[in-house]
Amino acid sequence: MGWVIRQYTLPLLLAIALHAVAVAALYRGFSPEAAISNVIKPVIVRSHLLVLEPEAKPKPKAPPPKARPKPEVKEPEPETKSPPRAEVKPEPKVDQEALRARLEEARRQERLRTMAQTAFDDLLEMESSEIAAGDAEAVAQSYRYGIYERVVNNWSRPPSARKGMQAKLLVELVPTGDVVAVTVTESSGNAAFDRSAEAAVRRARKFEVPRESDIFERHFRRFALLFKPEDLLR
Amino acid sequence: MPEQISIFELISNASLLVQVVMAMLALASVVSWMMIFQRWFFLRRVQREVDEFEHHFWSGIDLRELYAELEGEEALNGIETIFVGGFTEFNRLSEQFGAELDSIMQGAQRAMRVALTREEQRLEQHLAFLATVGSTSPYVGLFGTVWGIMNSFRSLANMSQATLASVAPGISEALVATAMGLFAAIPAVIGYNRFSARVEALMKRYEAFSDEVTSILHRAAQARLGRQ
Numbered sequence: 001m002g003w004v005i006r007q008y009t010l011p012l013l014l015a016i017a018l019h020a021v022a023v024a025a026l027y028r029g030f031s032p033e034a035a036i037s038n039v040i041k042p043v044i045v046r047s048h049l050l051v052l053e054p055e056a057k058p059k060p061k062a063p064p065p066k067a068r069p070k071p072e073v074k075e076p077e078p079e080t081k082s083p084p085r086a087e088v089k090p091e092p093k094v095d096q097e098a099l100r101a102r103l104e105e106a107r108r109q110e111r112l113r114t115m116a117q118t119a120f121d122d123l124l125e126m127e128s129s130e131i132a133a134g135d136a137e138a139v140a141q142s143y144r145y146g147i148y149e150r151v152v153n154n155w156s157r158p159p160s161a162r163k164g165m166q167a168k169l170l171v172e173l174v175p176t177g178d179v180v181a182v183t184v185t186e187s188s189g190n191a192a193f194d195r196s197a198e199a200a201v202r203r204a205r206k207f208e209v210p211r212e213s214d215i216f217e218r219h220f221r222r223f224a225l226l227f228k229p230e231d232l233l234r
Numbered sequence: 235m236p237e238q239i240s241i242f243e244l245i246s247n248a249s250l251l252v253q254v255v256m257a258m259l260a261l262a263s264v265v266s267w268m269m270i271f272q273r274w275f276f277l278r279r280v281q282r283e284v285d286e287f288e289h290h291f292w293s294g295i296d297l298r299e300l301y302a303e304l305e306g307e308e309a310l311n312g313i314e315t316i317f318v319g320g321f322t323e324f325n326r327l328s329e330q331f332g333a334e335l336d337s338i339m340q341g342a343q344r345a346m347r348v349a350l351t352r353e354e355q356r357l358e359q360h361l362a363f364l365a366t367v368g369s370t371s372p373y374v375g376l377f378g379t380v381w382g383i384m385n386s387f388r389s390l391a392n393m394s395q396a397t398l399a400s401v402a403p404g405i406s407e408a409l410v411a412t413a414m415g416l417f418a419a420i421p422a423v424i425g426y427n428r429f430s431a432r433v434e435a436l437m438k439r440y441e442a443f444s445d446e447v448t449s450i451l452h453r454a455a456q457a458r459l460g461r462q
Contacts, residue, residue, distance in 0.1 A: 011271030015264050022417075026241050183399075 139210055140219040147207045152229060155200035158192040165190060166228035167197045173220050177209040185224065197227040244407040249385055255378035255411050259371055263418035266367040269360040270425040277432050280357065283311040284439055291443075297321065297450065312353040312436075316444055319349035324451050328458060338455050339448065346444045353440060357433045361426055368423035375415020382408025 168186035173179060182201040184194045209220045245256060291300065301321050304314055323345035327338040386404025390396050 007276075008268065008272055011268045011275065014271045015267035018267055019260070019264055 136212075136215050136218075139212075140215055143208060143210055143220070147204075147209075148225070150204045150207060151197075151200050151225065151227065154203040155196060155227075155229065157229070158190075158196045160190055160192050161196070161229075162190075165193050166226060167194050169197060169201060169225045169227055170222065171201055171225050172222045173207065173209060173216075175209070175213065175216055177207045179205055179207070200227070201225070241410065244403070244410055247403070248382060248407045248410070252378045252382045252408065252411055255374055255381075256414055259375055259378075259411070259414040259418050262367050262371050262374075263414070263421075266364055266418060266422040266425070269364055270421060270429075273360055273364075273425070273429050277357070277429060277436070280312055280436060281432075284313050284436065287311075287313045287317075288439075288443065291317070297454075312356065313440060313443060316346050316349040316353065316440060317447055320346035320444065320447050320451065324455070328455060335452075335455055335459055339452055342451050343444075343448055346447065350437075350440055350444055354433075354437055357436060358430075361430055361433070364422045364426040364429070368419050368426050371415045371418040371422070372412070373415070375412040375418075378411030378415070379408045382411065 165188040167184055167188040170181075170183050170185045171179060172181040179201060182198055184198055187194050188197075207220075209216050245253065248256070301318065304310060304318050307314075310318060320342045324338060324342040327333050327341045383405055386401050386408065389404070390401050393400060
């Protein structure tokens with residue numbers, strides 16, 4: 001009996017392992033959509049908030065000193081204290097005070113300008129490095145914006161559309177950019193809205209797509225499009 | 235992956251009968267693979283044993299010595315039982331007084347044939363199961379598919395507006411059953427064909443071997459009778 005069991009354990013384990021591998025392969029690779037990670041989302045412009053308060057100055061100033069003339073770096077401390085002082089004691093020596101205030105104001109303007117300039121430079125630098133880092137991704141991204149724009153332009157708002165509605169569409173293109181199929185994969189909950197989104201893609205009919213076939217294949221052959229117009233009524 | 239239904243969702247959404255069919259097919263597939271592995275290991279071992287034994291047998295060893303050697307072993311493998319069966323019978327009959335040459339040889343042959351038949355049965359074990367899985371599981375899968383499609387069309391009849399999207403999932407889920415049937419059947423058929431060919435080859439070797447043993451015993455019996 002023991003022999004019989006031993007004779008079948010290994011084969012049984014092998015058979016089960018084989019099926020487990022098959023199931024795992026199915027789980028990972030059954031749907032080609034599993035690979036679709038390129039979701040076109042509404043255009044989001046990343047804004048870097050520039051805080052232009054004198055108090056915040058010492059910190060942002062830290063990197064620029066090398067590029068900027070020295071004298072300005074040394075200024076911050078006296079300046080930051082002055083505005084409160086001006087407000088606390090407005091009485092003494094009016095004209096001298098006014099003169100000083102004007103001077104201060106001028107310096108402050110100057111400082112703000114240089115600050116804005118450096119911040120802008122930083123941003124430019126950041127952007128160019130991003131472009132250098134992922135050309136393909138950046139190219140795809142720019143086309144994505146174009147596609148999204150076109151869909152929005154072709155969209156006619158149904159009366160029942162409300163703010164916050166969003167529908168996910170699966171769009172299939174051919175290399176010429178023509179739309180061959182579009183389906184709603186995630187409904188907004190409002191049939192009219194879903195239909196309008198689908199119709200918008202159909203009406204757009206043709207999109208600008210990158211000529212490079214590998215970028216097209218990877219990002220635009222089939223892609224999910226998250227349709228979420230910003231200008232909806234409440 | 236919300237964009238597309240996965241195969242597991244398809245299975246879990248299927249109707250009970252289709253699920254039962256799928257479970258049966260999955261079980262059949264696991265068991266038939268188990269049989270395939272078991273047979274594979276078994277036949278490989280038997281092949282090795284036959285090679286070793288034949289090599290040993292033809293190495294010029296005295297048959298009595300070989301017989302005594304085999305008597306000492308507690309478990310005999312296929313080809314050894316054939317030899318031992320024939321030789322035991324031969325000894326027993328030839329020790330009886332006045333036994334004829336023909337009757338001795340017939341007895342020995344009979345004993346070897348019995349061993350041979352038993353061995354054949356041992357080799358062919360489970361092959362019938364593989365054949366059954368191979369030939370029926372496509373039909374079982376097809377049954378699941380037909381049932382699933384039938385249901386999805388019936389529900390289509392209740393709809394006012396029929397779209398492809400309303401039938402497609404049902405058909406897709408039904409087709410999973412056929413896929414599973416084929417998945418179970420193909421290896422089983424391949425395994426069956428391969429193993430039955432190997433069993434046949436082994437049986438040929440066994441038969442040839444038993445004929446050779448017969449002729450050796452015949453010679454030995456003639457010599458013994460001649461001496462008497």
